[in-house]
Amino acid sequence: MYIQDILRKFFPFQKITSVFLFVLLSGAFSFVLSGEEEDLAAGDSAFAAKDYAVAASFYTRHLKKLKSLSADPAKIREGYERLMDSLLSGFLASDAEKVLAEYKKQFPDANKISVDMWQGEIYLQKGALTKALPLYEKILSSLHGRDPRRLRALSAYGRSLELSRRYLDASKAYGMLREQAGDSPMGKEAAVRQILTGIQGKNFAEAEKLLAEINTVSGKDETEKLLHLYLILQRDGIKKGREVWEKFMQGYHHGKGSPAEKSPDTAFPLPVNKKDPLLYLVAGAYGDAFHSSRDYPAAISAYRTAYQAAENNKQLFRILTRIIRSVSAGGDGEKAAALAEKQVNFFHHPLVDAAAKMRIAGILAKNGRTANAIKLYESILHDLNATDEQLKTSSRNYFLLMIREKKISDGIAGVRAVFKKKSKVAEGEFLIAAVLAEENLLEESIAVYEVLPSRYPETAQEAYYKGARIALTAKKKESLTRLYGKLIASPLSSPEILNELPFLAGSKYMLEENHTAAEMAFEKYVKSAEKEKLNDLPQAIHFLAILSIGKKDYRKAVPLLQRLVQSFPEFHSSPLALYWLVHISFILGEEAEAEKAAWLLAGKYPSSPLLPQTMLHLCRYYTDKGAYDKASSVLEKLSGMPEMKQAGKALEGKILCEKGDIAGKQGKKEEALAFYRQAAAKTASGPVYQAAECKMAKLLYEMGKTDEAIEEYAKASVAAGSDPLLTFAAQGALGNILLARRSQDQESLKQALACFLTIAGENTAPAEFRAESTYKAGRCHELLGEKLEAEKLYKQLLYMFPAKSLANNPALSVWCVKAAECLIDSAAKTPVLSAFENARRALHYLYDASLISRQDAENRFETLKKMKFNP
Numbered sequence: 001m002y003i004q005d006i007l008r009k010f011f012p013f014q015k016i017t018s019v020f021l022f023v024l025l026s027g028a029f030s031f032v033l034s035g036e037e038e039d040l041a042a043g044d045s046a047f048a049a050k051d052y053a054v055a056a057s058f059y060t061r062h063l064k065k066l067k068s069l070s071a072d073p074a075k076i077r078e079g080y081e082r083l084m085d086s087l088l089s090g091f092l093a094s095d096a097e098k099v100l101a102e103y104k105k106q107f108p109d110a111n112k113i114s115v116d117m118w119q120g121e122i123y124l125q126k127g128a129l130t131k132a133l134p135l136y137e138k139i140l141s142s143l144h145g146r147d148p149r150r151l152r153a154l155s156a157y158g159r160s161l162e163l164s165r166r167y168l169d170a171s172k173a174y175g176m177l178r179e180q181a182g183d184s185p186m187g188k189e190a191a192v193r194q195i196l197t198g199i200q201g202k203n204f205a206e207a208e209k210l211l212a213e214i215n216t217v218s219g220k221d222e223t224e225k226l227l228h229l230y231l232i233l234q235r236d237g238i239k240k241g242r243e244v245w246e247k248f249m250q251g252y253h254h255g256k257g258s259p260a261e262k263s264p265d266t267a268f269p270l271p272v273n274k275k276d277p278l279l280y281l282v283a284g285a286y287g288d289a290f291h292s293s294r295d296y297p298a299a300i301s302a303y304r305t306a307y308q309a310a311e312n313n314k315q316l317f318r319i320l321t322r323i324i325r326s327v328s329a330g331g332d333g334e335k336a337a338a339l340a341e342k343q344v345n346f347f348h349h350p351l352v353d354a355a356a357k358m359r360i361a362g363i364l365a366k367n368g369r370t371a372n373a374i375k376l377y378e379s380i381l382h383d384l385n386a387t388d389e390q391l392k393t394s395s396r397n398y399f400l401l402m403i404r405e406k407k408i409s410d411g412i413a414g415v416r417a418v419f420k421k422k423s424k425v426a427e428g429e430f431l432i433a434a435v436l437a438e439e440n441l442l443e444e445s446i447a448v449y450e451v452l453p454s455r456y457p458e459t460a461q462e463a464y465y466k467g468a469r470i471a472l473t474a475k476k477k478e479s480l481t482r483l484y485g486k487l488i489a490s491p492l493s494s495p496e497i498l499n500e501l502p503f504l505a506g507s508k509y510m511l512e513e514n515h516t517a518a519e520m521a522f523e524k525y526v527k528s529a530e531k532e533k534l535n536d537l538p539q540a541i542h543f544l545a546i547l548s549i550g551k552k553d554y555r556k557a558v559p560l561l562q563r564l565v566q567s568f569p570e571f572h573s574s575p576l577a578l579y580w581l582v583h584i585s586f587i588l589g590e591e592a593e594a595e596k597a598a599w600l601l602a603g604k605y606p607s608s609p610l611l612p613q614t615m616l617h618l619c620r621y622y623t624d625k626g627a628y629d630k631a632s633s634v635l636e637k638l639s640g641m642p643e644m645k646q647a648g649k650a651l652e653g654k655i656l657c658e659k660g661d662i663a664g665k666q667g668k669k670e671e672a673l674a675f676y677r678q679a680a681a682k683t684a685s686g687p688v689y690q691a692a693e694c695k696m697a698k699l700l701y702e703m704g705k706t707d708e709a710i711e712e713y714a715k716a717s718v719a720a721g722s723d724p725l726l727t728f729a730a731q732g733a734l735g736n737i738l739l740a741r742r743s744q745d746q747e748s749l750k751q752a753l754a755c756f757l758t759i760a761g762e763n764t765a766p767a768e769f770r771a772e773s774t775y776k777a778g779r780c781h782e783l784l785g786e787k788l789e790a791e792k793l794y795k796q797l798l799y800m801f802p803a804k805s806l807a808n809n810p811a812l813s814v815w816c817v818k819a820a821e822c823l824i825d826s827a828a829k830t831p832v833l834s835a836f837e838n839a840r841r842a843l844h845y846l847y848d849a850s851l852i853s854r855q856d857a858e859n860r861f862e863t864l865k866k867m868k869f870n871p
Helices: 003-010 018-026 028-032 035-048 052-068 073-089 093-106 112-126 129-142 148-163 167-181 185-200 204-214 221-236 238-254 277-292 296-309 313-329 333-342 354-366 370-381 388-404 408-421 425-438 442-455 457-474 477-489 495-511 515-532 537-550 554-567 574-587 591-604 611-625 628-639 649-665 669-683 686-702 706-717 724-740 746-760 767-783 787-800 810-829 833-848 854-865
Strands: none
Touching (some): 035 073, 052 073, 073 112, 093 112, 148 167, 167 185, 185 204, 185 221, 221 238, 238 277, 238 296, 313 354, 370 388, 370 408, 408 425, 425 442, 457 477, 457 495, 477 495, 574 611, 591 611, 649 686, 669 686, 686 706, 686 724, 724 767, 767 787, 833 854
């Protein structure tokens, strides 16, 4: 006997309500009920209140007690049925599936159709529509027309078709249900679904006709209005739908509906309106349409209306994620993240699907809420209903955040736990290695790839190949060589990897500086890549161009660079290729090609950091040719580029220096000086300041303003943040001016000597600078009457740069020859033994450098010996 029947014996009311039942169960009349009946009554009460998860917990306890008491099988069967109904009503499909398996095992003779109906609902809730559809077709074929279960099956079949997006088939199924159910609530609901699926299937004429025929299908005008709103949106779009939606919402807010919250950062209390699934669907659809049209405030408003109409927590969660998405898309990521954090406990609920959690976690992570983002990703990793792709993406994002939080080992453990559960451990290791590489932890990534084949031999070729690619990115020569060796030693079956081997080999040879082998490998790869359309073709062309430039084979480099620019304009090195083309074309004397490449770089890659230097080079080319108007137009274009605002004072200083050069070439010396002064004032320090000071000093010296020139060169030689080469140049120029003033005072000679000795003693200075400064320091000593010191420096110069080093360096030859001739002249003027030894060494040096013949050297020395000897 049911508990309600027992109670009615004592309380002959028309109806025993669930609330009253609960009071009785919890109060003084609890003595009437047995333990299992208490759980049953509490479960019935929770079920009536649509709190299905609570109902399921009571029904589970009730069923356990029945089993422990070895109760009547009929009661146990009924307990299972109630538990199944509560689980499926609460969308707890995974739990329902386990309970159904127990039920089938305990009652093998159970009604087949009832079991199939439950199984079909489980499939529906888990999204296994390919299994649900044939099952419902089978159920419908076995039920006669008057069986009440047929209506339920037909409704579920329609839902399966609808979720499968077979909208027109779903509309037909709902039409059959409407005809069979008549004016019952199920029939009215079927009519609504028939119209909705007709609209979704774009059968607008039929849906409109049916809407007109049925007219207020559920007995209230609001349903008809909502269906009409949905029809207009799907048929005519949001542009036309906006007006009718706004009119409807005005009436809704002034009627029984309450307006949506105004501020998007409120805490979203549970809705207080009557639940309305149709309003939920239509408002959500309008919200999506507004979101797609980027009208985010309107989208948020519509979503709030859907939120107020939501029937269950699952719908609440879905709408809340869409509200947060629109707030974020509207440009206020901080507010979206703050809203998500206020509701973060909602998103841990098992009813929230993995896709929604991923969206919210992404917004949290993007806006610095790392801790809560990690927790959300962790909840996805433990979600039994998450797809493999969702688990993979979430694992990746979770591990990225854990790395950034300096919790690498914990992150690795979390990822491994997920993939171990799925029996895909190797796949998890590949993911870990890829993320480590993405976060620039390249050595750690290489280590994971390298150890993988020892545990999973079948992964050898992929692991070694990917590890080698990371080693190439990291420029780890030893690791690349080792992994490449292991790769070619392992069984290779992947066509993709076999095709990429020449590229990998070429890269390895480049790191090993075996340029000939690298060039051969890349040429082989380029030939095969043209047929196979391989991804690394532009990189291989780029490397071939680098190798050609390195050995100064410019004629070979030019077509490679041109091909890179023409065939792969989006490749990251294409701007660099144009930059090289400019400079190489100038070297080859192909000025028209250089000019063309420079303007192409400006047109295609206006934000390239290489552009200013290229345009300045072009400007100097025009200036040197005397095309001053063209040179000025280049500078005007460069000055007007948007990127100039971020370029800084250095580039402005360079442009001013170029303007000074143009004015100077035209003989406008005062104007040129003004530009150089502006450049120096604009920069105040650094190489551009130093260059401006040097240019100013040179011009002042040419104008006869020697003292001012000396002052500017002195500033340049001690400038803060300077370029060493400019410093040496400034010191050298200063020394030259002071040396030229020797007739005026010896102090200038001493200052010049100090300048030259500073450069001569600096090992980081270019060889030509050191050679010139050493020679000129010797000349200063000579002019000061310090002949021995001078000879010492001349000899030192010959020792610093042996005769054989002069062959390909004319600049060095000049100063070394001068030093040698000074030693020879010294012997002629002062015929002492030491001077003769120096002269003999100097003549031998000139002979070794192939600058004089052996006979000339001997003749000159014989002439010296005829001088009056002074022991």
